[in-house]
Amino acid sequence: MASEDVKTSGEAAVSTIVNLAEEAKLASEGVKTQGPAFLSICKSLVAGGVAGGVSRTAVAPLERLKILLQVQNPHSIKYNGTIQGLKYIWRTEGFRGLFKGNGTNCARIVPNSAVKFFSYEEASKGILWFYRRQTGNDDAQLSPLLRLGAGACAGIIAMSATYPMDMVRGRLTVQTDKSPHQYRGIVHALSTVLKEEGPRALYKGWLPSVIGVVPYVGLNFAVYESLKDWLLKSNTFNLVENNELSVTTRLACGAAAGTVGQTVAYPLDVIRRRMQMVGWKDAASVVTGDGRGKAPLEYTGMVDAFRKTVRYEGFGALYKGLVPNSVKVVPSIAIAFVTYEMVKDVLGVEMRISD
Template identity: 85%
Template sequence: MATEDVVGKSTGETAVTTIVNLAEEAKLAREGVKAPSDAILSVCKSLVAGGVAGGVSRTAVAPLERLKILLQVQNPLNIKYNGTIQGLKYIWRTEGFRGLFKGNGTNCARIIPNSAVKFFSYEQASSGILWLYRNQTGNEDAQLTPVLRLGAGACAGIIAMSATYPMDMVRGRITVQTEKSPYQYRGMFHALGTVYREEGFRALYKGWLPSVIGVIPYVGLNFAVYESLKEWLVLSKPFGLADDQELSVATKLACGAAAGTVGQTVAYPLDVIRRRMQMVGWKDAASVVRGDGRIKGPLEYSGMIDAFRKTVRHEGFGALYKGLVPNSVKVVPSIAIAFVTYEVVKDILGVEMKISE
């Protein structure tokens, strides 16, 4: 009998606890506050949406991405790639269809977590910055300004870049391998292990500083231009582009294209320097011209400023924009596809918060 009383009491307590928990969750839902499990699920969905956006957008423009890197690091006395169309045809002729997508697997392995972290970090950073801005101004209805969006985007870019930089570094080396170069790296993990073993841990972060500096205007402007342009279109409704506070997919793609064009134009020289610094220490990297006009192997750089100075001295200021044309052709659809894919996937997964909120 005592046992039955204990069981009955335990069952009753469990039922009461369950009812209380359900009541608390219902109260949180009414107040607009997510339960811990819902919050975790929302974070996971946001990360998934960001990852899918990155993978889809980069795969769509993988041939142009590879050509851009080849143009950035090629030997100026042995020009193989002198234009977008010619470069793509040369890769197709010498390496076939697979050559156009060489390094894309490694690129996706890097960009999927990078994109996931970047979009999620932007949401969190923009929320935090908006909270501080409202507290400082005393205006509870204040919204993010373009400058504040730039700051949130810069924070997101720095976090995402730092978290996945070693994968970007080895992806660059894998991408520049051609049919005539020794295939030193068999894949991303082999490359990571080889670089760490032969050159040390710090080699995995070669070019990190110009990358981070480049991320500030690049990712910052991407988010700032995209969100500000969307907001302006929704509020002003020019040419009937916005209807009921919602933009069409085509209009969002145009906003993303504009954002990508502005961001990559400002940050491109830093991307060239980053890529060249990543090649330092790799014996199979492309040779370049020394001051006496002879080819003596890859240049060594003591830092970002030194890399800028030597690049301009030996190859001219235009070298800082090598590969800009295929990069421009790549960036416009890539950024546009990434933003729109992110929002579409979040809609499919049922995530309430959008990056503009």
């Protein structure tokens, strides 16, 4: 009886040792695989950040003019069109005026772009995995609608994470040398808004941003990826070389994606920008709440901002700044997508967004 107990105990001990050894082996393999995975994540984030910084700096003058057109008082017009607006900024503020707020914009867009591209890749993987499980088809691919969903998720995550920087960037962009109150930079603007208007002020206009980012970022990714996929599979225009699309073709796909996305979401961008200016009494040439230049700018919410804008300025006010934004967004989105893929190639990351 005792010998049987000893035998049983010995077998249990051997089994435990074997199990522990197997677990240790799996853990060591996990550490080995986590290293390259972590490095790949870092490379993906770097590629997304570089893409955002390069694309936004390239179109910084148009970005500033767009914001100035969105919020200017219709009874005190200084900026009347793209060419005239750029000339006016150059004449009154010089070369540096064209890039005012770009430092803040890059400080926001670099992490925003990094998180956005990475979130899109991760959301795409998760959605594809869930879709394959639901359909039972292990070879299923992302449809344009599923890409739209992944892009929407990425846009909401990235925008929410960096929204205070966007709000501050808007104010730094609008102020001029003649503004009574001057923000000296990003940190000073953040601290001033927190002290004078409270923490909630940093998220003014967040709701229209969330609503707007779904069609904007979602359509950007969905149109870009679907166009690329269609061109690679059909080769309709003989644009495929060595199973790859040229940089020019990818730029064209990015341009089409940017045009579709920004046209659908632009009115929400105008409302967001106007809501961000609420509470800032020293903004230069900013539209007033009643449209007559007498009452201070004040909106009770997104719906109220829409209502007042259309009532006092007409439906066309929702598309103020669309021309410079269209000129800006086409190369901006195109450059961002192509730069992202090129940087990932340079860094040696095998997986790209279209994979």
